[in-house]
Amino acid sequence: MTGAVQDTTVRGSEARPVSFARGAPSVDIVDVEGLQQAAQDAFTADPAGMTGYGTAVGYLPLRAWIAAKHGVPVEHVLVTNGSMQADAFLFDELVTPGTTVLAERPTYDRTLLGLRERGADVRLVTLEEDGIAVEEVAELLAQGVRPALLHVIPTFQNPAGYTLSLAKRERLVELARQHDFVVFEDDPYVDVRFSGEPLPRMLELDGGAASEHVVYACSFSKTICPGIRVGYLVGPPAIIDRVRVRATGTYIAPNMVAQGIVHAYLTGERFPAALERVKQALGERVGELDRALREHLPQASFRRPEGGYFLWVSLPAYEGHDVARIVAEAAARGVAIVPGTDFLLEGGENSFRLAYSAVQVGDVDSGVRRLAEAVAAARG
Incomplete structure (x- = not known):
């Protein structure tokens, strides 16, 4: 040795x-210089918004930007301190001891930890090179398994790097509608594609603003920098409002400074x-x-x-x-x-x-x- x-x-x-x-x-x-400039721009443009508590839905201009990106009303969006906190809030709302949750095998280790800490009955489904084995999901459902939630990282999956095919995305949405469960589309890597063609989000395939069975999560950690710690949820307003109440009780408001800088950077010239x-x-x-x-x-x-x-x-x-x-x-x-x-x-x-x-x-x-x-x- x-x-x-x-x-x-x-x-x-x-x-x-x-x-x-x-x-x-x-x-x-x-882009360290760009972030420095964005911080200055954010404080100059909105000193009250940057220095105040705000509310649990997040920095309002950023919330509106996210809503416009996904083509949904702002009531469908909640901005959080990173996407992991968005995950945790959603798990807290939908998962109790004994709740059946389907996830990919393998999947992100923090996802497994979060679900097991909440006492979920986690069923792992084979991950193939074109994404989760959806017919294996269908077979579990046919056998009487009734998940409240299916967690999937559809684009450049962590840990495998695989991407869920369009046909499988459509099939998962179909199964969620038929069996009334939520697809949690955990998608922090979607915007760092360096080859190939982008695929529609399952949120869009389920109707976007009319979606009832998909909750979407994303993050700016991969497109801007990890230290910024800004993520978000997009989903049915009833679920988002329940998460908002939980967020209010947790911290009153997330980090307005970080979210304001993200908004200034996204709407600036350098991004x-x-x-x-x-x-x-x-x-x-x-x-x-x-x-x-x-x-x-x-x-x-x-x-x-x-x-x-x-x-x-x-x-x-x-x-x-x-x-x-x-x-x-x-x-x-x-x-x-x-x-x-x-x-x-x-x-x-x-x-x-x-x-x-x-x-x-x-x-x-x-x-x-x-x-x-x-x-x-x-x-x-």
Whole structure:
């Protein structure tokens, strides 16, 4: 082990730690100057709104901007301190001990944690390369399973990077209408697409302003920066108003300063070009990651995503991999990854998630080479 660590500290970029663990952009692709200007613009344009408490629905100009983006009345929108808080509020409204909830297998680890903490009966449904296995959902429903909620990350899914196909989106909406459950469309990565064509949201497929069975969540953490901590819900006004009451009791109002800065930045001149730079950088990074995995870890299977932050890697199950050992061996070589077991209720010992959003292109090859060494050492 000691010799392996010494080997990784010999040459240039190989001496640097490489983290494929955190789903966040590196600071070089964040428009820091633009955000500084947006903060100044926001305080200049609306000092009272920026410095006051506001209300639980969020900063009103931003709420209106979001409503216009999705083609719904403002009563359908609530702005929160990040999309994870939006998730938590919705779970608190719809999930009680014993409530059946369907979700993808694998899915975001914080989703699993939040649902299990609330005592949900979580049923995980196979995740295929074109999204959740909707006919498996249909079979569960035919067997009498009655979920209150189906949670899905439809675009560049975390942890897999997969995208739900149009046909499956339409089928999920159809099933939700037939069996009267809510589809929670958790979609924070949708706007960081760097290849391929965008797909309609299930919120739109369910009628947009007339939607009764889809609640949509999104975030500005991926398009602007994570530290801004601004997300939102769009859904039927009855559900949104229940969440508003809960938000009022939680904090009276979310962070008006952060939301005001987001609004100033979105309506300013710099946002479109800045978002394009983010998407270009992510596309370059995933391209290099794709190449490096094929060269250094050819036994791995994965699907190159068309956007987002993540890529899911599976190693041949028959080789008997132990992802906990792989994680430890990788850490000893200065490489951080997240084990597949974190995203599942069981299984995942031969899988791991790689986040490429924060890794400079010049560090990808070194990181993957050391990761391949870790995989070999873990088997040995």
